[in-house]
Amino acid sequence: MVRYGKDISKVVRRNIYMPCLFHIYIGDVLLVYGHQGLKEKQESSRMTIVSSAQRPNGKISVSINKERPMSQSPLYHKYDIQKYDLHPNYSFAHLYDLIPKDTPYYIDSGQHYVERIVRALYYFKQCSLIGPSGTGKTHIVYLVAELCGLPVWEVNCGLSTSAYDLIGRFIGLGKENWIDGMVTRWLREGGIMYLDEANMMKQDVATRLNPVLDTRGHLVLNEKDNECVERHKYGYLILSMNPYSAEFSGTKPLNAAMRRRMAVWINFDYTSVGEQISSVEVELLRKRSKVDEDTAYKIIQCGAELRRQYKAGDVPYGPSLGDLINWATLVQDGNTPNVAAEETIIALTSDNSEVQDDIRRIIETVFPKPQ
Numbered sequence: 001m002v003r004y005g006k007d008i009s010k011v012v013r014r015n016i017y018m019p020c021l022f023h024i025y026i027g028d029v030l031l032v033y034g035h036q037g038l039k040e041k042q043e044s045s046r047m048t049i050v051s052s053a054q055r056p057n058g059k060i061s062v063s064i065n066k067e068r069p070m071s072q073s074p075l076y077h078k079y080d081i082q083k084y085d086l087h088p089n090y091s092f093a094h095l096y097d098l099i100p101k102d103t104p105y106y107i108d109s110g111q112h113y114v115e116r117i118v119r120a121l122y123y124f125k126q127c128s129l130i131g132p133s134g135t136g137k138t139h140i141v142y143l144v145a146e147l148c149g150l151p152v153w154e155v156n157c158g159l160s161t162s163a164y165d166l167i168g169r170f171i172g173l174g175k176e177n178w179i180d181g182m183v184t185r186w187l188r189e190g191g192i193m194y195l196d197e198a199n200m201m202k203q204d205v206a207t208r209l210n211p212v213l214d215t216r217g218h219l220v221l222n223e224k225d226n227e228c229v230e231r232h233k234y235g236y237l238i239l240s241m242n243p244y245s246a247e248f249s250g251t252k253p254l255n256a257a258m259r260r261r262m263a264v265w266i267n268f269d270y271t272s273v274g275e276q277i278s279s280v281e282v283e284l285l286r287k288r289s290k291v292d293e294d295t296a297y298k299i300i301q302c303g304a305e306l307r308r309q310y311k312a313g314d315v316p317y318g319p320s321l322g323d324l325i326n327w328a329t330l331v332q333d334g335n336t337p338n339v340a341a342e343e344t345i346i347a348l349t350s351d352n353s354e355v356q357d358d359i360r361r362i363i364e365t366v367f368p369k370p371q
C-alpha cells in the first residue's frame with residue numbers, strides 16, 4: 001500500500017540537501033515519491049526509486065536516489081550539461097560568495113561553447129580558451145562556474161604577476177605568518193582557477209604551475225618547508241588568452257610545457273562578422289540596452305563590419321558585444337547614434353584621428369548623418 005502524507009514530506013524535505021541516497025519508513029507503511037508538496041523542489045532535485053523490498057515484518061523499504069543538479073542557476077537547463085556533474089555529492093555552499101550569480105546568457109552561433117568547456121573540465125579537469133579581445137571568454141568562465149555551482153579563483157596575469165601572488169608568502173618577520181597565494185588556495189579548496197591572459201605571465205612564474213597542471217597534480221611549497229599541497233578532487237583550471245600577436249602587446253607564445261598539459265583548446269570568435277549578422281546577438285543587444293529593433297540591428301551591423309576590418313588588419317580593434325551595448329545604451333538615453341558613437345565605439349577603437357575618421361565613415365554608411 002502506498003500512502004502520501006505530511007510526515008513523509010517532512011522526511012524528504014529534511015533530507016533534501018543531505019547525502020543523496022536515503023531510505024524512508026513511516027509507521028507500518030511506507031513510501032513516497034511524488035508528494036504534491038515536493039513538486040517544486042523535485043523539478044530541480046530529481047528523484048528516482050532505485051530499489052524497494054518488503055521486510056519480514058511486512059514493512060516496505062524503498063531507496064531513493066536524489067539527483068542533485070550541479071547548481072541552482074536559472075540557466076542550468078538551457079545548456080546540455082546535465083550529464084557532466086563537476087562535483088557529485090559535494091557542496092561548495094561554504095564558498096557561496098565566490099560562486100558567480102546572475103551571469104547573463106551566453107550566445108553563440110552553434111559552437112556550443114558552454115557545453116564544450118564543461119565537457120573538457122569533466123574529462124580533463126582543465127582547458128584553454130583562446131580568441132580576440134571581447135569575444136566573451138571571461139564572461140563564459142563566470143557563466144560556466146555559475147552553471148556548475150563552482151567558486152572562481154581568478155588571477156589577471158600580467159608581467160607583474162609574481163610567484164608570491166600565485167603561491168603564497170610569509171608576511172612580517174620570520175616564518176610564522178604564511179599567506180596562501182591564489183593557486184594554493186584553489187588547490188586546497190577546489191572550484192575553478194581562472195588564469196586570465198595566461199600568456200602574459202613571466203616564464204619563470206608559469207613554470208611553477210607545471211606540476212599542478214598534470215591533471216592529478218600537486219604543488220610543493222619550497223618556500224614553506226616543502227609542504228606538498230594536493231590538488232582538490234574538484235579543482236578545475238581554465239586559461240584564457242588573446243592569440244599571440246604584435247597587436248596584443250604583452251602576449252608571448254605560451255610556454256611549451258604548459259601548452260602540452262592542456263588537452264583542450266577552444267577557439268573563440270565574434271558572433272556577427274561582416275555580412276553575417278546573428279539575430280541572437282541583435283536580440284541580446286536589444287534586450288540589454290532597450291533600443292528598438294531597427295537600431296539594434298544597425299548597431300550590430302556596424303560592429304560586424306568593424307570586426308571584419310579588424311580581422312583583415314585594417315582597424316586596430318574589433319568591438320565586443322559589451323562595447324556595442326554601451327553604444328546602444330547612450331542611444332537609448334536620447335543621443336543620435338552618431339553622437340553616441342563618438343564617445344564609445346570611435347574613441348575606443350583608437351586615439352589616432354585618422355583611424356577615428358575611418359571608423360566614423362564606416363558608421364555613417366549605416367547611420368547616415370542628416371544633411
Ligand SMILES: Nc1ncnc2c1ncn2[C@@H]1O[C@H](COP(=O)(O)OP(=O)(O)OP(=O)(O)O)[C@@H](O)[C@H]1O
Binds near residue numbers: 108321
Ligand atoms: N557571445 C556572447 N554572449 C553574451 N555576451 C557576450 C558575448 N561575447 C561578448 N559578450 C559581452 O562582451 C563583453 C566583453 O566580453 P569579455 O570581457 O568576456 O571578453 P574577453 O574575451 O574576456 O576579452 P579580453 O580578451 O579582452 O579579456 C562582456 O560584456 C560580455 O558580456
Ligand SMILES: [Mg+2]
Binds near residue numbers: 137138139196240
Ligand atoms: Mg577577458
